[in-house]
Amino acid sequence: MITLSLCLLFLPLLSAAVTLFFLRKNGNVASLLSVFTSGGILLLSLLLIINSEDTPISWDITWFEMGGWALKFGFLLDAPARLLLFVVAFVGFLIHVFSLGYMADDSARSRYFGGLSIFMFSMLGITLADNLIMIFVFWELVGFSSYLLIAHYFTTEDAAQASKKAFIVNRVGDFGFLIGIVLTYWTFGTVNLSELADLADFDPKLTSTLLCLALACGFIGKSAQFPLHVWLPDAMAGPTPVSALIHAATMVAAGIYLLLRIDFLFTPEALNLIALLGAVMGLYAGFCALVQRDIKKILAYSTLSQLGYMAAAFGLGMPGIALFHLMTHAFFKALMFLGSGSVIHACHHEQDIFNYGGLRKRMPITAITFLIGVLAISGVNFLSGYFSKDAILLGAYNFNLPVFIILYLGALLTAVYMFRLYFITFEGEARSHNSEEAKENNLLMTGPLVVLAVLSVIGGYHALFPVSLLEYSLPDIEMVAQLPHHMWMIVLGTSAWIFGLIFSRSFYGKVGEDDPLSSRFPGFFDLCRSKLFFDEIYDFYLKKVQNPLANFLEVMELLFISGLMVRGLAGVSALFALLAKACYVGKIHAYSFWFVVGTIAFIAYAVGLIAF
Amino acid sequence: MESITPHHFLILATLLFVVGFLGVLIRRNVLLMLMSLELMLNGVNIALVAFSRSSLNLDGSIFVFFIMTVAAAEVAVGLALLVALFKKRDSVFSEDMRLLRN
Numbered sequence: 001m002i003t004l005s006l007c008l009l010f011l012p013l014l015s016a017a018v019t020l021f022f023l024r025k026n027g028n029v030a031s032l033l034s035v036f037t038s039g040g041i042l043l044l045s046l047l048l049i050i051n052s053e054d055t056p057i058s059w060d061i062t063w064f065e066m067g068g069w070a071l072k073f074g075f076l077l078d079a080p081a082r083l084l085l086f087v088v089a090f091v092g093f094l095i096h097v098f099s100l101g102y103m104a105d106d107s108a109r110s111r112y113f114g115g116l117s118i119f120m121f122s123m124l125g126i127t128l129a130d131n132l133i134m135i136f137v138f139w140e141l142v143g144f145s146s147y148l149l150i151a152h153y154f155t156t157e158d159a160a161q162a163s164k165k166a167f168i169v170n171r172v173g174d175f176g177f178l179i180g181i182v183l184t185y186w187t188f189g190t191v192n193l194s195e196l197a198d199l200a201d202f203d204p205k206l207t208s209t210l211l212c213l214a215l216a217c218g219f220i221g222k223s224a225q226f227p228l229h230v231w232l233p234d235a236m237a238g239p240t241p242v243s244a245l246i247h248a249a250t251m252v253a254a255g256i257y258l259l260l261r262i263d264f265l266f267t268p269e270a271l272n273l274i275a276l277l278g279a280v281m282g283l284y285a286g287f288c289a290l291v292q293r294d295i296k297k298i299l300a301y302s303t304l305s306q307l308g309y310m311a312a313a314f315g316l317g318m319p320g321i322a323l324f325h326l327m328t329h330a331f332f333k334a335l336m337f338l339g340s341g342s343v344i345h346a347c348h349h350e351q352d353i354f355n356y357g358g359l360r361k362r363m364p365i366t367a368i369t370f371l372i373g374v375l376a377i378s379g380v381n382f383l384s385g386y387f388s389k390d391a392i393l394l395g396a397y398n399f400n401l402p403v404f405i406i407l408y409l410g411a412l413l414t415a416v417y418m419f420r421l422y423f424i425t426f427e428g429e430a431r432s433h434n435s436e437e438a439k440e441n442n443l444l445m446t447g448p449l450v451v452l453a454v455l456s457v458i459g460g461y462h463a464l465f466p467v468s469l470l471e472y473s474l475p476d477i478e479m480v481a482q483l484p485h486h487m488w489m490i491v492l493g494t495s496a497w498i499f500g501l502i503f504s505r506s507f508y509g510k511v512g513e514d515d516p517l518s519s520r521f522p523g524f525f526d527l528c529r530s531k532l533f534f535d536e537i538y539d540f541y542l543k544k545v546q547n548p549l550a551n552f553l554e555v556m557e558l559l560f561i562s563g564l565m566v567r568g569l570a571g572v573s574a575l576f577a578l579l580a581k582a583c584y585v586g587k588i589h590a591y592s593f594w595f596v597v598g599t600i601a602f603i604a605y606a607v608g609l610i611a612f
Numbered sequence: 613m614e615s616i617t618p619h620h621f622l623i624l625a626t627l628l629f630v631v632g633f634l635g636v637l638i639r640r641n642v643l644l645m646l647m648s649l650e651l652m653l654n655g656v657n658i659a660l661v662a663f664s665r666s667s668l669n670l671d672g673s674i675f676v677f678f679i680m681t682v683a684a685a686e687v688a689v690g691l692a693l694l695v696a697l698f699k700k701r702d703s704v705f706s707e708d709m710r711l712l713r714n
Contacts, residue, residue: 586710588645592636 001051002059005075008044009124012037016117019110027109031100034113038089038096041120045089049082053468058194060130076130076193079472080260080323084127086469087330088250092120094448095245098338101444102241102345112152112239119145119246126254132181132191132215135258139177139218142251143170149246150238162234169231173221180214184265187211193261200264212270215262223255223307226281230534232304233288236296240344243296244337248303249330256310256326260319260472272400275315279396279406281308284532286413290420291517291528294351295340298421302377303333305410312407313392316399320476325388328459332376332385335452339370342445343425346438354513355432356425362438365446367426369453374422376456378415378497381490387460390493391480398483408492415500420508428510621662628655640705642697646690653683 015037023030048057060074077085096116103109122145125138143166151163185191187206188199200207219225224232235247246252259266259274266274282305289301306329313322344351346363360367376385393411396404430436440446462470462477470477507516518525530536583594604610628651635648657676664672698704 586712588706588709589637596633 001048001057002075004044004048004051005057005059005077005128008041008048009121009128011040011044012117012120012124016114016121019114019117023110023114025110027107027113030110031103031113034117035093035096035100037117038093038120041124042089042093045085048077049086049468050466052077052082053466058130060192071133072131072192073134074130074192075128077128079468080257080319081127083323083327083469083472084253084257085124087253087327088120088123088127091249091330091334091452092123092245094451095241095249095334095338098244098341098445098448099239099241101442102341103239106239108152112149112242115145115148115152116242116245119149119251123250123254126257130193132184132193132196132262135261136174136177136181136218139174139222139254139258142246142254143167143174143222146170146235146246146251149242150235152239152242153237156237158234159237162231162237166231166235169228170221173217173219173228176214176217177221180211180217183211183214196262197264207265207267209267209270212262212266213273215265216259216270216274219255219258219311220277221255222258223252223311224304225255225307225311226277226284227534229281229285229304230538233297233300236294236300240296240337240341243300244334244341247300248337249334252303252307253310253326253330256307256314256322259311259314260323263314263319271315271317273315275312275396275400275403276406278308278311278313278315279403279410281305282312282410283308283406283413286410286417287528288531289417290413291515291525293354293515295343295353295356295421295425296337296351298353298417299333299337299340302336302414302418305414306333306377308410309389309392309407312396312403316392316395316403318392318395318476318480320473321388321391321395321480324462324470324473324477325392328376328384328388328456331452331459332373332456335449335456336370336373336377338445338449338452339366339373342366342441342449343370343438345441345445347432347434350432350434353421353424354511354515356430356435357428357432357511358426358430359435359438360426362435363426363440365440366449369446369449370426371422372453372456374418375497376459378418378500379411379493380497381494382460384456384459386493387462390489391477393493394483394486394489395480397485397489408496411493411496412499415497416503419500419504423504423508424511431513618662618666621658625655625659625662628652628658630655640707642694642704642706642709645706646687646694650683650687653679 015033019030019033023033056079057075057077060072063071063073065071096113099113099116103112106112119142122138122141126135126142129135129138147163147167150166151159153159154163181191184196187208188196190196190199221228224230232247232252236243238247285301285304285308289298289305292298292301306325310322310325310329313319313325343356343359343363343366346359346366347356350356372383376383377389379386379389389411393404393407396407458464462474467474515525601610632648632650632652632655635651636645639645639648657679660672660676660679664670664676694704697709701708703709
């Protein structure tokens, strides 16, 4: 089993290395290698999931030692890890296949597929890691691969800037995460997850709100939650399959997974804060998504909003539901991102939805699968999103009413902006030359769409999955099923998506080149467009506060550390060197003279004639 | 007529030593510098013998034999080096032997 999991982890790294060293010029072979690797990962993961059902894999070796402290490298493949492993391997494989079609014309395919392999390696590392430091290492590695892949089109200014932004904003969160890890080690004396769980179980007083909030900083950065959400919409500058895999289905969900891994550390206050934070994010991102024109940005904000739902579910004490929603969200969000990729590919990289229109007739498979994704995320009854999202809403209704109200408004908005996206893109008349000439893509691209569409439909029926896969979520699902007000919630949830459907149909059914919202409610439109000025505030902070401070520190450094201390000390010793150099004249006579003078002085001192 | 005391020997020894030292300082010719060095050694030898005689102890005289032996050996090596140097440089003047300074 352990050999198997080691193979699983290092297979993509091997593939990336081979690509890097031998296949840089050979995109065809590199892409096939990467796709076969991801296929291998899928097979190995399924094997592992089936075999680890009864006994979770827990294994470690010492990586290195410093004094009495040893850093372990180990695996912990338990119930939540199995589910994430399945999601990563399965969605990852489909997106690799889709990439074959999407990136077929790209000249830098080997770089792209190498990056995907590195990402798979890092993501599997997070999934399997059994201690916080190892999670942190792979955490940074996914950040790196995300940087690499966002910057795939690095010749464009957008992508170059976006990759930097994603990397730097993540650093801010990771700094908090690192402090959290240090605090954890300080308090518990270990960073191993199982040992931490035992210790926290043994003495619940050990943990503190500060500690778990510091650890949650990692989640806030990686899952792009408030106030570090600004990087995710910009990250859409990368290739669309990358957005689907990394910035929707798996990497951003790793933040939620981190929370689940350390849920025993969380105090009620911290949980409440996270629930509120998630719920507000769900609503805020909804408003942002409502007014975007770029198809990928709409989906990006929708991702933020759904991550907010997962965070809320976790904060409300339903981590199982959060993971369940992570899975269903991975299916339908990957589906919609790949659908948008299919549209973008067919329309020659046109991304403005107001330049699409009427694509349903020209791209029937993409349109139908995309519609399924929209229905699933809106929470249409008996599709996958209905089960997971309404479970969160029902839990919120019973546990925390303010959070429920925010989440429900978010759900209404989700339905509105998702149907808006669908109607503007696929219905009506074509509004540009590109969209008139669009054609359905080949099987490599539609195949993954169909598979994901099927899963988006049936993904909510937990009875269909093997028990080992959803073991972690089942108790919470059953708990939610027992909660009161079930009927009431079905009515509310159903009315939410029906409202979204009718509103969008009437409001966005027949649009021209402009967003009808901007002419009817310009004030509201502009407010949403501004995204509450977060980017501007951060810019202001950087330009007016941080840069002057950095400049001031630089001057101080030049003056005191570099000037006075480093140069000063060097100057003093240089002075001595100058003196000593003056004695070195190159004449043997001078040397012998000084030698005798020195000897005489020494003897004089030794016998006491002169004294210093 | 005054008898010869150890002081006289010491004055002679000091004179010899100073003459040798001035030779080392002033001469440009390395061969002469080497000879001046021998002169300084002999000055020391005289001082040793004088002390040995005045204190009725043979240690100093024996030490002189050692010094002479070592000096003989040293001169042999020094001259050999000098010959080799002359063959290479065509010069025995010390100002021509300052490769490291340049």
